Amino acid sequence: MEIKTMENIDDLIKKIQPYFSELSVGDFMSSPVVTVQENQTILQAKELMRSWRISGLPVVDERGKLKGIISIEDIIHALESGTLGLLVSEKMSRNVVYLFKYDKIMDAFKKFELYGYGRFPVIDEIDHRVIGIVTKQDLMLALLKKLSILYVHDSRREEFVGVDIYRSIPKNLKIERTEFEFQIDYKDLSLSGTGASELKKFLIARNFSPKFVKRIAIATYEAETNVVIHSNSTGRIKAYIEPEFVEVRVNDNGKGIENIETAMRDGYSTAPDYVREYGFGAGMGLSNMKKCADRMIILSSKGNGVFVEMHFWRHEDEN
């Protein structure tokens, strides 16, 4: 399972890497980094790995300069041969593949692909001191952050959320047939909810059960209202009927969400007072959406608008 997951990530990274070409290793490496000195014992290296829960350590000299790398395999080997008391320098791999801070994310990706190692130390160009480390996880997190995948919710497959979300991304780049489309008029607060009402009628006309449709309409209403209240920009609702589920996408070109964790909190709202007087801005919008949608992805970054994708599967009592 673990391995399968990693393969998926590799595929995905390949697909999306052109969008991240400007990212440098220094932007996403883990730093400071846990290292072991070449004159420490393998036993000490083992303890370091155990307490930090890591499976490899860069080996450095007294000035912090990279000398080698010691991995869990080396430790196992030392355990088997009863040589835990030897110095790290006697067991470490000396042909270390490393990265520089200014290497691009593509370089890092290529090294992962070429060598199959789990981690690469990052060293200073001039004095070769170890200044960071990049694992596959760091790489993935960097991509996530760049995409600004702010919030992901999947009631059906919580445990796979970290990987599964990618499936939606490349799809967005394709041209698809839109089943339902509505332009959101952000200038008129009183029109908010029109799109959701229209979508409700559209789905009822296609014989979806009222209960199922209501769930979709509520979530869409909240997303639509968010566009009207917060984005100060044009927006669009699109809905697609898939054999197994209904997909709704709501996007705008506004100022974006800065901090999604805060935004997700019940009762948190940045709505202006005049909007609140109308009963909006109670800070329940996102949590209503989360409650209604079986799966929800929000992509946003400051200044780049908000993209919401929600999937709705018919529940047993909704046929």
Added chain:
Amino acid sequence: MKIDVLSELGFEMIVKGEGEIFHGYACDLLSEVMGNAKPDTVWFTVQSHVNIIAVAVITGIRAIVLCNGHDYGEETIEKAKKEGIALFKTRLNTFEAVKKICNVAQNEIQG
């Protein structure tokens, strides 16, 4: 309970509606109403702007009772007619208005 009964209780009918109501909900925050109101509900609120009709359409609210003597805008009334949402108003505050329904139909109307 038939929607018509709301008139009999002294609520002033602004837009006529048909059918039955089985639930009641009282709140002025649209998201709360959106997330919690059941279908076939009579909704007590002080919000009168046109969005309440969208909320009603989406949640399945059939009738709205506007409390505290507020008035509906023309746009709201037009939209309600178009969408088939019954509109009433009253000078009573929300609590008193809800009480009125409870007095006659406590067992027919649930939260």
